[in-house]
Amino acid sequence: MNASDTPFEFFTVSYLTRIGNQSAGTLTEFLSGLEQCSDASIFHHTFQTLSSHHFLTEGFSNDFAQWAHADANREDLAEQLAALDVRDYLSIAALRSDLCRVVGDYCAAHAGFAQQTALERFYFCESVEVTLPFGLTARTLEEFRNGIVHLSHASFYFHFVSSRLRLQLRTNDFSHWLADGLGLGTLAEKVNRIDIYTNTLESARAKVLGLIDREGRNA
Amino acid sequence: MSEVAIATRIPLDDYAALLGEGEIEELRLLAKPLRGRSIEMINSTAVGGGVAEILTRLLPLADELELNMRWDVMTGGDDFYGVTKAFHNALHGAPYHSDPKDFEIFLANNERNLGRLPLDAEFMIIHDPQPAALIEGRKKNGNHWAWRCHIDLSHPHRGVWDFVEKFVARYDAAMFSSPEFSRALAIPQYLFYPAIDPLSEKNRELESGFAARTLAQYHIDPSRPILTQISRFDRLKDPVGVIRAYRIVKRYFDCQLVLAGGGASDDPEGAVVLKEVRLEANGEPDIHIIELPAWAPLEVNALQRASTVVIQKSLREGFGLTVSEALWKKKPVVASAVGGIPVQIIHRHTGLLAHSVEGTAYQIRYLLSHPEIAAKLGENGYEHVKENFLITEKLKRYMTLFLAMDRAK
Numbered sequence: 001m002n003a004s005d006t007p008f009e010f011f012t013v014s015y016l017t018r019i020g021n022q023s024a025g026t027l028t029e030f031l032s033g034l035e036q037c038s039d040a041s042i043f044h045h046t047f048q049t050l051s052s053h054h055f056l057t058e059g060f061s062n063d064f065a066q067w068a069h070a071d072a073n074r075e076d077l078a079e080q081l082a083a084l085d086v087r088d089y090l091s092i093a094a095l096r097s098d099l100c101r102v103v104g105d106y107c108a109a110h111a112g113f114a115q116q117t118a119l120e121r122f123y124f125c126e127s128v129e130v131t132l133p134f135g136l137t138a139r140t141l142e143e144f145r146n147g148i149v150h151l152s153h154a155s156f157y158f159h160f161v162s163s164r165l166r167l168q169l170r171t172n173d174f175s176h177w178l179a180d181g182l183g184l185g186t187l188a189e190k191v192n193r194i195d196i197y198t199n200t201l202e203s204a205r206a207k208v209l210g211l212i213d214r215e216g217r218n219a
Numbered sequence: 220m221s222e223v224a225i226a227t228r229i230p231l232d233d234y235a236a237l238l239g240e241g242e243i244e245e246l247r248l249l250a251k252p253l254r255g256r257s258i259e260m261i262n263s264t265a266v267g268g269g270v271a272e273i274l275t276r277l278l279p280l281a282d283e284l285e286l287n288m289r290w291d292v293m294t295g296g297d298d299f300y301g302v303t304k305a306f307h308n309a310l311h312g313a314p315y316h317s318d319p320k321d322f323e324i325f326l327a328n329n330e331r332n333l334g335r336l337p338l339d340a341e342f343m344i345i346h347d348p349q350p351a352a353l354i355e356g357r358k359k360n361g362n363h364w365a366w367r368c369h370i371d372l373s374h375p376h377r378g379v380w381d382f383v384e385k386f387v388a389r390y391d392a393a394m395f396s397s398p399e400f401s402r403a404l405a406i407p408q409y410l411f412y413p414a415i416d417p418l419s420e421k422n423r424e425l426e427s428g429f430a431a432r433t434l435a436q437y438h439i440d441p442s443r444p445i446l447t448q449i450s451r452f453d454r455l456k457d458p459v460g461v462i463r464a465y466r467i468v469k470r471y472f473d474c475q476l477v478l479a480g481g482g483a484s485d486d487p488e489g490a491v492v493l494k495e496v497r498l499e500a501n502g503e504p505d506i507h508i509i510e511l512p513a514w515a516p517l518e519v520n521a522l523q524r525a526s527t528v529v530i531q532k533s534l535r536e537g538f539g540l541t542v543s544e545a546l547w548k549k550k551p552v553v554a555s556a557v558g559g560i561p562v563q564i565i566h567r568h569t570g571l572l573a574h575s576v577e578g579t580a581y582q583i584r585y586l587l588s589h590p591e592i593a594a595k596l597g598e599n600g601y602e603h604v605k606e607n608f609l610i611t612e613k614l615k616r617y618m619t620l621f622l623a624m625d626r627a628k
Binding site for chain 2: 021
């Protein structure tokens with residue numbers, strides 16, 4: 001069996017939500033918050049909430065879109081914010097820039113709505129991440145599969161979703177190692193194409209495992 | 220002795236069937252670097268109230284993970300608890316007539332406890348305002364102190380908060396149940412949700428037939444829709460508003476209303492509210508007003524499980540764990556967008572939020588008309604609770620806090 005010289009090391013991760021000092025009650029304040037909040041806050045309300053609400057596969061993509069929909073009652077703005085796919089971004093700066101552009105354009109086009117008070121305020125928060133080695137490593141595809149089976153939701157999310165920012169690549173930890181460690185570029189690509197917005201973390205994990213099993217059978 | 224001894228053992232593996240092996244393994248991994256290190260929780264009561272209920276379940280779990288966690292209760296006289304009750308209400312935004320003597324009583328009782336509590340654990344967690352001044356006893360051993368606030372501080376009485384804030388500002392961190400409850404503080408503030416225990420009597424699966432027997436006991440018809448609000452008889456829970464919403468729904472659906480809760484017999488205000496509720500119900504046979512004993516977990520469990528829609532129409536709310544309890548049972552919930560409820564009810568995803576009697580009635584009618592949507596909301600709600608509001612998640616959050624504080628040293 002093909003074995004990698006560089007083992008894949010599984011991590012476990014846990015998050016705390018730190019409450020920031022900024023909040024917004026109107027779209028204008030919301031735009032100002034988006035411009036000034038920390039990178040960690042942008043990460044929290046987009047990437048991190050994708051993890052904590054991973055079981056929702058319809059209509060929920062990030063906290064900003066949800067607030068525009070449920071509290072600011074601006075359905076059209078909510079749709080535009082929800083359409084931003086975090087997988088397209090290599091940096092928080094680029095994601096922030098697009099969020100600000102969408103909200104800024106909306107405020108400019110709908111000046112009357114920009115000052116309307118939302119039902120509930122939006123509170124800018126950020127994630128504090130604590131990682132620990134899971135105590136599992138993999139050199140072969142079989143060991144890799146075994147590790148994925150044992151991961152918690154948070155750990156699976158850490159390797160499969162939030163790793164994109166860490167790697168500054170349009171890929172994830174799993175695909176990165178499958179391609180570079182095992183030379184399985186096609187499998188890596190298929191794993192990377194799994195849609196994190198229309199899957200729960202559990203169904204995404206099942207798809208990764210299914211792809212690995214198929215690869216194993218074809219080997 | 221100030222230490223609360225808990226005899227119950229809750230094997231961690233019992234949770235694996237509900238949460239999966241991966242989640243349990245993660246708890247063990249997070250606990251590993253904390254094993255043997257001391258943690259002290261301090262609050263003001265060993266029984267009654269949400270904090271005591273949570274700690275009673277949290278400590279055995281911590282023990283399973285070999286964490287050295289102890290729970291101490293501060294003591295005080297009637298005068299102290301009278302003052303802290305007034306402070307509690309004032310911090311919730313109720314009127315308060317400042318009396319310098321109150322502050323003296325508060326400080327004197329905290330000082331008395333400084334001498335009798337160990338306060339030397341590596342991680343000190345102080346719950347709520349009553350013991351907040353124990354920070355005066357902070358040892359010079361570099362231990363970590365965090366203040367866990369379980370109450371809504373969004374509109375506190377200025378004078379009382381200014382007094383409490385002087386102590387809170389000296390902690391290393393503060394934790395709140397909702398971002399809305401946080402204050403402008405220089406120390407880090409974290410979001411910490413209350414939690415339910417899926418294996419407790421209030422939330423575990425019931426033996427077959429128990430729910431049916433409970434309905435029969437209270438003469439509730441299982442063949443027609445049941446709308447339920449579980450809460451003590453308190454004006455802030457708006458039981459009269461619930462009856463008015465029910466009456467609107469009743470024009471369209473042949474349903475029943477259950478208002479069940481305790482706290483009326485030993486609370487003078489509760490008895491008055493109960494009277495108001497009975498007056499509003501006007502003897503209508505499909506309105507079931509049930510006065511439960513203060514601790515009736517199995518009955519609450521059964522009534523929630525038998526409900527078609529669960530309501531929580533509070534006017535003010537700390538967190539409202541009855542919402543999580545209902546969601547855990549996969550029930551569709553219609554609730555007010557107040558306090559910690561919007562954290563649990565993501566509108567149109569894990570339940571429906573409302574802002575008025577009419578809005579509450581409309582959302583209930585919508586769910587009764589669309590049972591498939593009601594079922595989907597219930598499913599999503601269950602997953603939301605599983606991910607965020609279970610006791611295991613709470614312990615994980617504490618361990619993450621300890622590790623984060625340790626690393627920030």
